[in-house]
Amino acid sequence: DAGVTQSPTHLIKTRGQQVTLRCSPKSGHDTVSWYQQALGQGPQFIFQYYEEEERQRGNFPDRFSGHQYPNYSSELNVNALLLGDSALYLCASSWGGINTEAFFGQGTRLTVV
């Protein structure tokens, strides 16, 4: 049983560019949450997708957007990248829109130069 898979594992982008990160949830899970973890910090909640809709959103600007597909996989898009967007982006999956037990992927390390 594959766990949560994220792609790519690493990428480097230039300021002002756009980036798309991808996440496949654990088998049987239908809810995907995205987190940003800056160096030396705890994960910060970006948003959650359930039933293909954004159900909750953290304190992130509109440059951060997402999508969930019918197979429950999800994308995180970030436009107009800033140096401060450099971080580890974590995807977590769970079931039924509930956060009682979330499984995390390995993350995507984004570096903005």
Added chain:
Amino acid sequence: AQSVTQLDSQVPVFEEAPVELRCNYSSSVSVYLFWYVQYPNQGLQLLLKYLSGSTLVKGINGFEAEFNKSQTSFHLRKPSVHISDTAEYFCAVTNSGGYQKVTFGTGTKLQVIP
């Protein structure tokens, strides 16, 4: 709004010694509480969780935590640590019911000294 405070950013401890990692939370409603572990260059792994019932929660790898509502604390303990426990530990909170976002603390780096 909820918040989590992990007062100790780093905790060095000798191998086979006991350890306690402290976590305090703030919330105006009932909560669920979690401890996650993160090894270098990896995602987070759930160690244990408190949803309801017994306030003493046992998790994987010999860890346990006690929910103290009056102290708004959820400290993580292990009676004897191993080198392999060296990692960063995050305490997290969400509203009971689990339908709200999860808020994480800033983490505690546990360094086990041989």
